[in-house]
């Protein structure tokens with residue numbers, strides 16, 4: 001490649017921290033055994049696992065037995081929705097119209113089991129409309145799933161506010177915090193939800209491991225049977241090194257209180273300043289417009305743009321992403337999972353973005369690996385890519 005790549009795709013995934021790699025490497029050698037085994041090697045693995053659980057629990061101010069280790073957010077979301085619905089009389093599940101596809105998929109499975117699904121509409125900035133609250137939380141709503149921070153446009157959702165309303169009405173609420181946690185840890189109870197999903201690869205931890213955190217007394221049924229690990233909720237030999245890597249990655253994150261400061265502090269001290277400076281320079285290019293919420297309602301590392309030609313015609317996001325990659329800027333078009341398809345962005349459609357512009361979304365998400373010098377080079381690379389469009 002002509003230019004070294006500047007990685008601006010933290011919302012898709014993040015590189016593991018050196019401390020995470022070191023911990024995992026060590027544990028692959030010293031704690032490789034089955035934590036259920038009663039011999040010395042098994043006990044060493046069980047001890048390492050227990051230590052990791054305590055560290056994680058501390059970051060969310062919960063008891064270790066409130067943690068269920070999963071393979072990542074996709075599995076956590078399915079366990080949260082299908083596992084909690086199993087103990088409820090079928091009713092209405094409310095999900096926002098800007099969820100990750102994993103939530104739509106789990107909801108679809110519940111539909112086949114007699115649940116009705118209602119989508120909570122969003123405004124033009126991608127934030128759920130609170131004027132719909134009374135109607136959507138009326139009977140027969142029994143379950144709500146609300147993304148905490150939307151990955152494609154960075155919109156922070158009023159989760160604490162909606163969780164309080166759910167609690168008052170006896171409705172169970174799950175939040176997919178996969179994009180929120182990488183910008184700050186918080187006491188679980190302060191968000192007010194019953195179930196919370198997260199995934200380690202989004203916060204510089206290992207791929208293939210995540211968590212479902214549940215409130216005390218929240219009943220869940222497992223999705224699969226077997227050896228009964230994770231309190232019988234997720235059978236399978238525990239991946240000790242992955243869980244320990246996840247714990248190590250969580251240690252590097254700042255803390256915040258989502259009930260009083262809905263915008264998380266950001267994964268590094270300088271991230272918000274870097275984002276704001278980069279955004280200011282990118283918006284000097286007439287072909288780029290900011291998309292989604294204002295900065296005080298957006299993830300602190302996140303930029304979402306709509307790209308057009310000089311005379312205002314929307315440019316295809318996927319094509320732009322390929323050209324930017326060739327110019328050494330790694331970013332994505334819409335959510336990582338949908339960037340392989342050429343269909344309209346579900347999120348931009350829900351936000352009311354018109355016609356062809358729904359294919360023109362670009363997402364830049366910053367991480368602690370970026371220097372000011374890296375970011376200084378980005379606007380010029382954007383400018384030359386945009387100029388080269390016919």
Ligand SMILES: Cc1ncc(COP(=O)(O)O)c(C=O)c1O
Nearest residue numbers: 072073074100151176178179199
């Ligand atoms: C909000 C959200 N939920 C769920 C997922 C799926 O995460 P995982 O890859 O850990 O299954 C993602 C990943 O892009 C996400 O951004």
